[in-house]
Amino acid sequence: MRRRWLYVGVAGLGVGVAAGAVAAWATCDCTKLPVEAMAARVIAGLAFINVGIVALRRRGSGRVGALMCGVGFAWFIDDLSWIYAPLPSSISHFGAALFQPMLAHLTIAFPSGRLRARLDRWVVGSVYVAWLVLTLALLSVWDPADAGCPTCPRNLLMISRAPQVHDVLDELSTGITLILAALVVGVVLRHWLIASAPARRALAPVLWASAPLAGVVVEYSLVGRSYTPAGAPLALAALPIGFLVGLLRISLSRAAVGRLVIELGDSPPAGWRPTQLRDALARTLDDPSLQVAYWLPEQQLFVDPAGIPVQLPDERDSDRVTTLLERGGKPIAALIHDVAVRDDPELVEAVGAAARLAIENGRLEAEIRAQLQEVRASRTRLVEAAGAERRRIERNLHDGSQQRLVNLALALSMAQSRLRPDVDAELAGMLSEAAQELKLALAGAARAGQRNPPNNSQRSGARASPRCPGRTFAAARTRDGGAC
């Protein structure tokens, strides 16, 4: 309700300012603009104010609306010059061109109203600074008498009359204005080139409507306002219409929500793949890059339809932003999309509401998939842990018991070689039996370790055998076992 009165107040103020400008113009005992030129001026100013109010009322376009209204009111500052007194006349001289940097700001910030890139901020800042510095510099040396109007009200901002310096500054001002106008056009074209499909749809009418305005700005700068055709301000009126069409184009996308509702029905059709919901949402929001991330409250993380964790983009340095979809104040999913989609938050909200049930289903499916992923990961960890434990046991076996058995076998072998069988045949037999038992024990220990061979290559190459304890690798390559 309070906002409604705000809009009414702004509209009333706009009408009042325009009426005041017309009254001042009508009652001025001076050289006046022709009626058609004055009418064109009023139409242009009111067009900006009224389109600004439309934008103010539309959610997500408040900044753009405020800027448009600002341009409209700044446009009428020039009409204070119809009041023949030093103060209003000086204010008029100072603020007459303020609408230009505001217009540049609006054009670069459209449709979000924000200056997102550093280049955008730099260009807009430069335009404001250039306007302020050049205007003050020009007015500090300008006397209306030098412009052939000795009866005009005096310039309160003049510090010292210097017509020659003023002429030089005027030339400089013209050059800087043209350069900055070219920069603004360049930045807007850059926005167009890098914009997503929805952003381009909104920008297109503004670009087309900018052409006549650019012509007027160039003409003002080159030949001065006095020689401009009376209808020139109408060129400016084309721009708010361009902005209005751009905003309407964003709003027209909301019709797509109806198609989405029909497509999804009360519940998603049977046999829907998780990606089909994403595709339907991407079509509706006209953002092919859209991603759906489902919130898993137990794990406290977002996952994609396959159940794989998703990192939400850092919005400070990315053209990708996140819109959270909630139910009962708790998140159920996030839509990760182009920043241009956020220019119409109501559309995103409507899409979220239309697809809530399908998103809930998708979230449940994603939760199951995430659990499956976790089971798989857990199984992998178990297998890895079992493998590590087996390797540890095998290593202990190799370094401990197996090594001692090897040493024992070698010691026994030495003892056998030193004992002559003819001296004690019974002892020789016992040693031989012990050696056989030891070989069996060693073979058992080796088998325990064989489940975990030292590398995974296929088993081949030299093989030692009791009959053939040593093998050259050359023999292994050329013969199939046998000879020692």
Next chain:
Amino acid sequence: MSHRVLIVDDHAGFRSIARRLLEAGGYEVVGEAADGSSAMRAAHDLQPDLVLLDIQLPDIDGCQVASWLMATHVPPAVVLVSSRDAADYGPRLAGCGARGFVAKAELSGAALDALLREP
């Protein structure tokens, strides 16, 4: 002429018994080393003509040590030993330049003689 042997194994017990076995078999054991890097230093200093080299050393893989030894100016014959079967290591043993393989439990002067006699 007896072979000058360097024994490389991280188990002191095995080195000790292998030394006695080989000396009993007519070999001259000129040194022992417990890991790959000290084996390389000892081989450089002692210039043995046979190195009995364990495959599973604590620092460097025995096969890599064998490859390094084979790349020296006067490469010794290298015989790899392990308490495992040679087949457990796959075909890589044949590619590291060693003369052959003897299972630790089968080590004897005679086994080495047989290996060194083969072409």
